Amino acid sequence: MTTHDELLDNVAAYALGVLPPAEAATIEAHLQTCEQCRAEYAYLRPAVTAVAYSAEACADASSGAVATSPLLKARIMRQVRSEAASVRPARLRLAPAYAIAAACLAIAILAGLAAFTLNLQLHREIAQNALASQTIADLTSPESRRYTFAGGEVVTNADRLYITMRDLAPPPPGRIYQAWTLAKGAKRVAPSVTFAPGQGGVAVVRIPQSAANVAAVAVSVEPAGGSQQPTTKPIALVEI
């Protein structure tokens, strides 16, 4: 077998998605320069997609997968219809959780402005209010990107990153919610901020990591003080 035959075999393995990241990167670079391998990849990719279709769930479960629950469709469509209805009157959309959060933050800003006195807390309040204003602007901006999951959204605007959750129960005693971020290309999540929901079960959390470098955000319940690695199954996991 020649070296190039081996490369063509690697192209097939890459098309199937079974190469570890380092080898996948090597093949990707090779595909940029080798027309024969590019043609092989283009030929094989549809066959790989076809393998996905072999898993298509059937009513008779002949693929090995059971049929999807009608409740699943109802759940998805309920959210879709509510968002479709809320967006119709105007381009600017405020989900209920955001509306509550935005109102709270607006009150906080007004309260902060009312307390505008020359005291030692002045600079800190200005900074907090600026942060709150930025948060409101980002959460309500039509330019922001939204990644919905059951129970909330991850929102990005430029390099700023937020996770908002609604109907979130208070954490059990001695526990706290903790956000995690998966950096692009990383295999392990990194710990981020801890938080608890406010009144009404709404949490609006600014995640300090840059949205540009984050591939996914997760939330899990952790011991108070946070963890270095998740110790429980994530209650939310959102790919950006």
Added chain:
Amino acid sequence: MERIRARDARAFEVLYDQYHRLVYGVAFRVLSDAASAEDVTQSVFLKIWSDPARFRDGNFGAWIARIARNRAYDILRSRALHAQDELPETLPVEDAVEETALANISGERVRLALEQLPPEQREPIELGFFGGITHEQIARNAGLPLGTIKTRIRSGLRRLRAALQETVTV
């Protein structure tokens, strides 16, 4: 997709009806767990609803199947946070945009074509696609040299491609 971009819930429902079995089926085969497969299905479709511009053009089935598989792999990764095994690289979804060959092929037709492959070619392909493991792990599990597994994957994919091409053009 234009109607979905315009926030048309009815258009989204039609899309869901057409593709949810594919998304759920891929997730179920990867995760072997109905509840997790439903989570993936919900996550994939709500992502499309919230950001339909992510799909540009081309084979929508290929694109959404790629997203479903990557999302299911993410869950495998989150389950394996403490494990040392290396997981394969997920493929870029943008790649599926140009993939228009074999569009609209049925699951039944592919299952028949896969059954025609020799088991030594079919098994590493299915294990590789749905198993979330690397070619090295496939070779280790089969007790075969890595080169043999890679060659069988390529031969199997070429044979599958040719068989499906025939059924499409007849």
